[in-house]
Amino acid sequence: MRNLNEHNITDEVVRRFTTTSSDPRVQTIMASLVKHLHAFAREVNLTEEEWFQGIEFVTRVGQKCDDKRQEFILLSDTLGLSQLVVAQNHKRPPGVTEQTVFGPFHMPGAPHLAPGANIAAGVQGEPCFVSAWVQSATGQPVAGASVDVWQADAGGLYDVQHPEWHDMKLRAVFKTDQEGRFRLRTIKPCSYPVPTDGPVGEMMRALDQNPYRPAHLHFMIQAEGYDRLITHAFVEGDPYLDSDAVFGVRSSCIGDYVRHDPGVAPDGTRLEVPFYTLDYQFVLQPLPHHS
Amino acid sequence: MRNLNEHNITDEVVRRFTTTSSDPRVQTIMASLVKHLHAFAREVNLTEEEWFQGIEFVTRVGQKCDDKRQEFILLSDTLGLSQLVVAQNHKRPPGVTEQTVFGPFHMPGAPHLAPGANIAAGVQGEPCFVSAWVQSATGQPVAGASVDVWQADAGGLYDVQHPEWHDMKLRAVFKTDQEGRFRLRTIKPCSYPVPTDGPVGEMMRALDQNPYRPAHLHFMIQAEGYDRLITHAFVEGDPYLDSDAVFGVRSSCIGDYVRHDPGVAPDGTRLEVPFYTLDYQFVLQPLPHHS
Numbered sequence: 189m190r191n192l193n194e195h196n197i198t199d200e201v202v203r204r205f206t207t208t209s210s211d212p213r214v215q216t217i218m219a220s221l222v223k224h225l226h227a228f229a230r231e232v233n234l235t236e237e238e239w240f241q242g243i244e245f246v247t248r249v250g251q252k253c254d255d256k257r258q259e260f261i262l263l264s265d266t267l268g269l270s271q272l273v274v275a276q277n278h279k280r281p282p283g284v285t286e287q288t289v290f291g292p293f294h295m296p297g298a299p300h301l302a303p304g305a306n307i308a309a310g311v312q313g314e315p316c317f318v319s320a321w322v323q324s325a326t327g328q329p330v331a332g333a334s335v336d337v338w339q340a341d342a343g344g345l346y347d348v349q350h351p352e353w354h355d356m357k358l359r360a361v362f363k364t365d366q367e368g369r370f371r372l373r374t375i376k377p378c379s380y381p382v383p384t385d386g387p388v389g390e391m392m393r394a395l396d397q398n399p400y401r402p403a404h405l406h407f408m409i410q411a412e413g414y415d416r417l418i419t420h421a422f423v424e425g426d427p428y429l430d431s432d433a434v435f436g437v438r439s440s441c442i443g444d445y446v447r448h449d450p451g452v453a454p455d456g457t458r459l460e461v462p463f464y465t466l467d468y469q470f471v472l473q474p475l476p477h478h479s
Numbered sequence: 480m481r482n483l484n485e486h487n488i489t490d491e492v493v494r495r496f497t498t499t500s501s502d503p504r505v506q507t508i509m510a511s512l513v514k515h516l517h518a519f520a521r522e523v524n525l526t527e528e529e530w531f532q533g534i535e536f537v538t539r540v541g542q543k544c545d546d547k548r549q550e551f552i553l554l555s556d557t558l559g560l561s562q563l564v565v566a567q568n569h570k571r572p573p574g575v576t577e578q579t580v581f582g583p584f585h586m587p588g589a590p591h592l593a594p595g596a597n598i599a600a601g602v603q604g605e606p607c608f609v610s611a612w613v614q615s616a617t618g619q620p621v622a623g624a625s626v627d628v629w630q631a632d633a634g635g636l637y638d639v640q641h642p643e644w645h646d647m648k649l650r651a652v653f654k655t656d657q658e659g660r661f662r663l664r665t666i667k668p669c670s671y672p673v674p675t676d677g678p679v680g681e682m683m684r685a686l687d688q689n690p691y692r693p694a695h696l697h698f699m700i701q702a703e704g705y706d707r708l709i710t711h712a713f714v715e716g717d718p719y720l721d722s723d724a725v726f727g728v729r730s731s732c733i734g735d736y737v738r739h740d741p742g743v744a745p746d747g748t749r750l751e752v753p754f755y756t757l758d759y760q761f762v763l764q765p766l767p768h769h770s
Contacts, residue, residue, distance in 0.1 A: 190713075190720045191730040193577075194566035201559035201726060208687035218686060220523045222558055228515040229563055232508050239564045243551050250541010250551075260534050260541075267513055268492035272520055273530045275485035286484075395509060396499035429481045435492060439482040 198226040245387055252386040256348070258292055262388045265289060265434035266397070278415060284325050284471045286438040288420045291406065293346040294338055298359040304455055306373040307360040313342040313375025315463040316445065317454040322368045322409060322470045329368030330472055333411035336361050337372065339404070344380025364411075373455065376445055376464045377403040379428050392433070399433050402426035407470070414472035421468055443468045489517040536678055543677040547639070549583055553679045556580060556725035557688070569706060575616050575762045577729040579711045582697065584637040585629055589650040595746055597664040598651045604633040604666025606754040607736065608745040613659045613700055613761045620659030621763055624702035627652050628663065630695070635671025655702075664746065667736055667755045668694040670719050683724070690724050693717035695732075698761070705763035712759055734759045 192200060202219045228234075234242075252259035264270045270289045278287035301307065308315075318337075322330045338359035340346050347357040362370040381399040384392060392399050404420035420436060421443040422429060429437055445464045453459050483491060493510045519525075525533075543550035555561045561580045569578035592598065599606075609628075613621045629650035631637050638648040653661040672690040675683060683690050695711035711727060712734040713720060720728055736755045744750050 190728045190733065192562065192566075192726055192728060194563055194570070197559050197563050197566065197726055204688065204722070205686050210685060210687040214685050217523050217525070217529065218682075220519050224515040224519040224522070225558060225560055226563055228511050229560060230567065231515070232511045233567060234508070234564055236564055236568050238508065239555070239561070243549070243555065246537065247541050247544045247549070247551050250538050250544065253538045253541065258534070258538070260538050264530070264534065267516060268488050269516055269520060270530070271483065272485055272488050272517055273525055273527055275483075275488065276521065276524060277527050279485070391509075394501060394505050395496050396501040397495065431495070435483055435488055437481045437483060442481065 194230075198223060201226075245391070248387040257383070257386070259386050259388055261292060262382060262386070263391075265436075266382065266388055266392060268435040271435045274418075278473070280440075280473055281325070284440070284473045285417055285419055285469075286440045287418055288436045288438060288441060289434055290408075290418050293340075293348065294336065294406065294408065295348065295356065295359060298336060298338070298356055298361050301360040301362060301372070303362065303365070304371050304373065305360065305362075307337065307358055308373065308375045309357075311341055311357055311375060313378075315453065315459060315461065316374050316376040316466060317371070317463065318374065318405070318466045318468065319371045319454065320369065320466075320468040320470060322364050322370070322411070322472065324414070324474065325471055329364075329366070330411045330414065331364055331366045331368055333364040333368070333409050333414075333472075334361060335364060335370050336406075336408040336410075337374075338406045339374065339377050340380055342375060342378055344378055371454075374405070377405055377423065379403045379426055382433050397433065398428065398431045400428045401432055401434060402428035402437060405466075409470055409472065411472060413475055415475055417470060417472055419470070421466065485521075489514060492517075536682070539678040548674070548677070550677050550679055552583060553673060553677070554682075556727075557673065557679055557683060559726040562726045565709075569764070571731075571764055572616070575731070575764045576708055576710055576760075577731045578709055579727045579729060579732060580725055581699075581709050584631075584639065585627065585697065585699065586639065586647065586650060589627060589629070589647055589652050592651040592653060592663070594653065594656070595662050595664065596651065596653075598628065598649055599664065599666045600648075602632055602648055602666060604669075606744065606750060606752065607665050607667040607757060608662070608754065609665065609696070609757045609759065610662045610745065611660065611757075611759040611761060613655050613661070613702070613763065615705070615765065616762055620655075620657070621702045621705065622655055622657045622659055624655040624659070624700050624705075624763075625652060626655060626661050627697075627699040627701075628665075629697045630665065630668050631671055633666060633669055635669055662745075665696070668696055668714065670694045670717055673724050688724065689719065689722045691719045692723055692725060693719035693728060696757075700761055700763065702763060704766055706766055708761060708763055710761070712757065 201222045205218050206215045249259045274287050322333050364370050384399045403423040403426050409417040423445050445466050492513045496509050497506045540550045565578050613624050655661050675690045694714040694717050700708040714736050715733050736757050
């Protein structure tokens with residue numbers, strides 16, 4: 189076609205992308221991407237200068253990425269795309285724990301610890317005792333589930349963000365017992381900002397957006413016959429619950445972290461400082477062929 | 480809002496982006512981008528694996544860019560976005576020469592040459608004599624217009640793509656005379672592929688797309704009171720006119736490059752090889768405040 193103009197160009201791109209013998213799913217994705225990308229440019233009547241600013245922006249996003257930093261995932265997170273993709277791939281009926289963004293800080297190979305172990309050994313923070321149970325939507329305990337937990341420290345940094353820390357901290361794997369229960373000791377999580385020293389930070393400042401995430405523990409729970417649950421346990425009362433920079437807060441993912449005065453902790457030890465307890469419940473979604 | 484799900488997340492992102500005191504145009508652009516990006520993800524029911532492939536792809540596109548290569552512009556070109564943005568910013572009535580993509584190969588500071596000069600001195604190729612006139616939509620000659628011309632060599636490479644070439648070749652600036660005319664000697668342009676050694680090349684192979692551009696000369700014509708014309712003069716009969724990899728062909732941008740047997744050329748010299756002539760007309764669009 190040699191008569192392209194602003195009105196017919198979209199149809200022509202889609203026609204060319206979808207009339208070859210290439211993979212049908214690739215064709216479907218790329219045709220839809222082109223349609224929506226063009227619709228965006230038309231809707232805002234994008235100027236050439238704005239187009240070039242966009243080119244420069246995504247170029248800098250790509251060049252900010254290295255083996256420790258993924259600025260495009262951060263961009264996807266802060267545009268709500270990551271949480272949308274997670275949600276539409278893990279539809280959960282009421283009463284089942286909802287899926288949230290995975291985030292970049294999970295590490296494979298965390299230590300497998302015994303029930304009640306302290307994953308915050310040597311880390312400063314307010315002691316927090318977590319007692320949780322994992323069950324199915326019908327109330328059956330899920331025994332033998334693998335429970336990954338990870339979190340940031342009191343300064344908002346994960347262990348991998350501390351160049352001087354050489355071993356894993358604030359992360360571990362537990363197993364649920366016959367009643368579907370697990371427990372651990374840690375420190376109460378704190379709200380913290382996403383990295384704002386790159387182009388995504390510039391974008392958030394240009395939009396006057398809050399860069400903070402509300403305090404949370406991360407959990408990944410795997411058990412045969414259930415959809416793998418990747419979720420957060422947010423802290424009720426956190427000031428950023430309604431403005432999470434990555435749009436990850438869901439109504440079934442908020443827990444009561446209860447403050448206690450100094451005294452005897454759930455593990456029987458006596459603490460000279462205040463501490464918190466979290467009693468929490470995870471409800472797993474059966475996989476279709478098991479339901 | 481702490482009750483985000485796949486249905487309400489888009490409204491919440493848009494609400495947050497548009498309820499601050501930041502620049503209204505930035506808000507408009509980002510809100511529209513989010514709406515269309517989310518609509519794309521929903522329409523194709525994007526999976527988490529596909530989302531991650533997309534993240535990896537745009538990351539590699541950014542990391543392919545350097546001071547000589549702009550892979551994101553190439554991506555925009557091959558998705559038809561660049562030509563759409565050009566077209567919607569330079570709407571031209573029938574009879575006025577249409578705008579095309581600028582491309583990455585224009586260089587400022589090309590030599591200003593006398594009428595009829597050969598911009599292909601020392602470069603192999605079929606001789607081509609261009610005689611053109613520049614006029615307004617009402618048929619008035621546009622005298623004193625600045626005419627940048629640039630093109631690839633017979634192997635499909637621009638001078639800047641030849642690391643061993645240290646001076647500018649196949650590019651120059653001419654001025655129109657009192658009748659709005661200019662003429663030059665060059666070589667007939669050839670069709671050539673866009674760079675396919677990067678992630679955009681992988682995308683085009685996955686979509687089974689032609690990477691070739693039809694042969695063309697580039698022109699940029701500037702005259703006071705007229706919208707700057709950035710356009711191509713494509714070669715009628717080129718096999719890629721209907722499948723230009725960057726969707727840049729427009730009906731008013733195709734010229735008759737007429738072949739002649741060896742003999743006396745338009746500049747009076749006698750040639751022992753066949754040569755081409757192009758008689759071409761550019762029609763400029765008056766700027767609104769001059770019309």
